[in-house]
């Protein structure tokens with residue numbers, strides 16, 4: 001029997017049920033993947049709470065690492081024995097083994113361990129698309145990046161350093177500030193005691209930044225707008241603290257601000273492009289420019305505890321589940 005986290009209703013972490021499930025043979029275009037690590041991402045909390053709608057009952061999770069142990073008819077993208085990771089496809093990564101579409105599987109290079117890869121696929125490819133596609137950074141810019149010590153954040157810190165970008169990163173504690181700086185964040189703002197926009201103006205000689213990457217949402221929206229240069233860009237890429245509500249006039253009054261609310265699904269397609277995004281990430285890892293290991297590890301059955309830690313801001317870096 002296989003094991004999986006299932007949801008029958010949305011709500012708090014207690015709705016995550018650890019169950020035995022049947023996993024069959026892969027059908028046409030499908031592969032069966034046995035997981036070694038499952039990545040926990042904030043988006044899993046949006047699904048669990050119902051903020052992002054799910055058809056129930058459902059599995060949970062969209063990001064895991066494992067080995068292909070069977071493929072169905074017509075599969076050409078992967079072979080049995082391939083080490084793979086994924087960040088798209090149906091919910092259900094919180095499981096020890098699953099059947100899923102083969103065309104979302106990303107083969108892992110030899111020099112990247114499963115453990116490292118478990119921190120990279122969703123989180124590193126998010127950094128890739130934010131910095132290389134949504135707002136392509138050239139090097140030399142100063143940017144404001146919220147939740148710099150988070151899962152995506154620690155990879156973003158290292159990616160910014162590799163690009164020659166000055167990153168001002170927000171964090172909630174001095175301990176997280178140290179972690180962000182150790183990963184390449186140039187300046188940190190500790191939000192529990194510092195005013196974000198005032199510090200950004202100080203650090204940029206009053207100019208403000210050309211771009212803010214804001215995954216926190218509701219709590220940081222005003223500070224983000226107040227930190228931008230005229231005609232700057234707000235990349236609203238998450239809502240860890242709650243939804244963002246914006247009217248167009250505010251954007252004019254704050255300096256003709258550009259806003260985008262990007263989603264991975266619109267940037268990591270088609271498959272060839274998704275693989276090239278992954279390759280760019282793996283190349284940085286293989287070159288030693290990005291190093292990453294999970295900072296919090298839980299058993300699959302303890303997924304609820306992992307969620308409690310993540311949503312109460314007690315984690316830094318990546319959180320993983322082990323089946």
Ligand SMILES: NC(=O)c1ccc[n+]([C@@H]2O[C@H](COP(=O)([O-])OP(=O)(O)OC[C@H]3O[C@@H](n4cnc5c(N)ncnc54)[C@H](OP(=O)(O)O)[C@@H]3O)[C@@H](O)[C@H]2O)c1
Pocket residue numbers: 040041042043122123126147148149150151152153170171172173176215216219237238239240241242262263264265310311312313314315316317
């Ligand atoms: N658009 C996309 O395609 C995409 C893809 C991946 C991730 N994301 C977004 O990127 C963000 C980071 O994801 P992640 O999985 O790496 O999570 P994470 O950054 O490890 O965790 C969230 C962090 O956000 C900060 N935070 C600030 N206010 C918070 C609040 N009220 N509740 C909880 N956390 C709060 C906390 O850092 P401090 O304690 O330092 O404040 C917390 O550690 C999420 O918002 C996620 O939805 C978006």
